[in-house]
Structure formats: structure tokens, C-alpha cells
Amino acid sequence: MTLSEENYLKTIYHLQAQSSAGVTTNAIAERIETKASSVTDMLKKLADKDLIAYKKYQGVSLTPSGLLSAKMIVRKHRLWEVFLVDKLAFSWDEVHDIAEQLEHIKSEQLINKLDEFLGFPTQDPHGDPIPDASGRINTIEKQLLSELNEGQQGICVGVKDSSSEFLKYLDKNGIALGSSIEVMSRERFDLSLVIKVNGKQLPVSAKIAGNLFVRLA
Template sequence: MTFSEENYLKTIYHLMAVSDADISTNAIAEKMETKASSVTDMLKKLAEKELVNYIKYQGVSLTEKGQLAAKMIVRKHRLWETFLVEKLDFSWDEVHDLAEQLEHIKSEKLINKLDDFLGNPTEDPHGDAIPDASGRITKIEKQLLSELEKNRVGICVGVKDTSSDFLKYLDKQEIALGSQIEIIEKESFDSSFRIRVGTKEITISHKIASNIYIK
């Protein structure tokens, strides 16, 4: 499987995780910052290899085989991210692009040994689940901070948006995985939140609150 094929599979996998319905050519093109015509070409190729179910003009979904392949790429991505943060001391906003490269290294043995070396983690540095060697995923129960009631307290267990900008913002506010967060007030006018992080009190927008997972 080529790098490009792997990137398409991964993108379709992530899109399927949020949409249920078949994935459109345009949705893939947009996410990958490429053109719809390029996507069509690749979908034909992936369908030929029985990695996706593709019907002209009707969108695409992963086959069992494609799903497993995609999970293995996600597994690699998240294990490498964990390695970079835990062992090489990278911060959580730096690791995505590097993992995008490392996820294409071809060796089952390597990734399984890396998994063991890291102590078989079930979540990556952003709180996302790491599929095991057979593709099984341990679901983490969590909810968005924005869904929490006033006066409730929770622990930050993940982030929805993993962009560098958002993660740097969280660093600045001293919000990290494991941080205790308490909802002090919900402002109905602009849906912003007054929260306590550790000992500090800060105000965050609804957009921020709806990108933080709490347990």
C-alpha cells in the first residue's frame, strides 16, 4: 500500500467516525486539501483492491478489510505520538505532523514492539483511543465540557480539536490531560463558561468548551 492510499483510507475512516452515511468525494477532497477529480481516481483504485465500497455518484465507505487497514494506520499514528511525547519529551502540539510521517513505516513487528515499549497504552497524548494489534478499541466514556452542568467537576481526558493552535491555547491556560475542571458559571448570553482549572479561575468561549473532553 502506498503512502497516498494510506492517507485516503485514514481520511475516510475519520470521516466515517462522525457521519454514519456514505462519504462524499468532496468531503474527502476538502479534508485532504486536494481536488475532487484526484479523489475519484483514488477511489476507483481503492475499490479495485476491495478496500472501499464505491458506487459512482453515491459516495464511499470502507470495507471490513479497509476498516482494519485504516485502524492499523491510526494505531501507528497514535503509538508514535505517544512515543514522541512520553519518551522524547515533545509537547502535544508538536507531534501530529511527525506522526503523519511515522505512521507510514511498514513493519508490524516494529509497531508491536513499540507498543510493548510504551507499556501498551490505550490512549494517545490527546486522549484518543489506540487500537490494539487486532484493531480492537477500548472505548473511553467521556463528554464534552460544554455539556456539563454548573457546579459539576471533571477531569480533562481528551480534546476534540487536535490542531496545534488549540493545543497551544490550552497550554497557555494550563489545561492538560488530567487537569481538574469545575464549572463555576454558564453565561447564557454568549454560552461562555467560567471555570476553575486547578486553583485558577478563567473564562472560556463555547467553542473552547466544546472541544474539551471531560470524565
């Protein structure tokens, strides 16, 4: 596959994970920031390779071979993120763009050696699961911080928004994977929360709470 084809497969994979319905051409165009007509041309190429099932006006879905290919791209991306953070001391807000480049390396042997070298991690620095060499994914029970009630506690296990700006905000406030978070109070007016993290109380907006995944403690 070309680099562009791999990017399309990964995009469809992420969009498909967010919705049980078929992925629309417009959704792909918006995510990749290109014209819908360009998306249509690429979808025809991917369909010819049996990587997607595509019918005009009916949405797109990955075929079994397309799904496995997409998982392998995601696997490479997330393993490289682990390597960059754990071995090269990059911060979690710096690694996405670099991993975007490294994910297109073709060598399966290299990626399997990298996986072994890292100790077969099951999640990346943002808490997202890493597919194994067969495409299997170990999922964990999690929910958004915004869904917790007053008095409930959770352990931060991931982020919904992995943008550099959001991750820098979390760093500034001492919130990281593994942080214990307790909901102290909720404001009915705007659904903002006051949480306790690292022994300190911190007010957070509904937007922030809606982008943090936790596992109930």
C-alpha cells in the same frame, strides 16, 4: 499500499467516525485539500483493492479489510505520538506532523515492539484511543465540556481540536489530560463558561468548551 492510499484510508476512517452516513467525495477532497476529480480516481483504485465500497453519488464506506487497514495506520500514528511525548519529551502540540511521517513505516514487528516498549498504552497524548494489534479499541465515556451544567465537574480526557494553536492555548492556561475542571457559571448570551481549573477561575469561550472532552468526576 502507497503512502497516498494510506492517507485516503485514514481520512475516510476519521470522516466515517463523525457520521453514520456514507462519506462524500467532496468531504474527502476538502479534508485532503485536493480536487474532487482526483479523489474519484483514488476511490476507484481503493475499490479495486476491496478496501472501500464506492458507488458514484452514493458515498464511500470502508470494507472490513479497509477498516482494519485504516485502524493499523491510526495505531501506528498514535503509538508514535506517545513515544515522542513520553520518551523524547516533545510537547503534545508538536507531535502530529512528525507522526504523520512515521505512520507509513511498514514493519508490523517494529510497531508491536514499540507498543510493548511503551507499556501497551490505550490512548495517545490527545486522549484518542489506540487500536491494539487486532484492531480492537477500548472507548471511554466522555462528553464535551460545553455539555456540562453549572456545578458539574469533569476530568479532561481528550481534545476534539488537536491543532497546534489550540493545544498551545491549553498549555498556556494549564489545561492538560487529567486536569480537573468544574463549571462555575454559564453565560446565556454566548454560551461561554467560567471554569475552575488548577484552583483558578478561567473564562472560556463556547468554541473552547466545545473542543474539550471530559469524563464526569
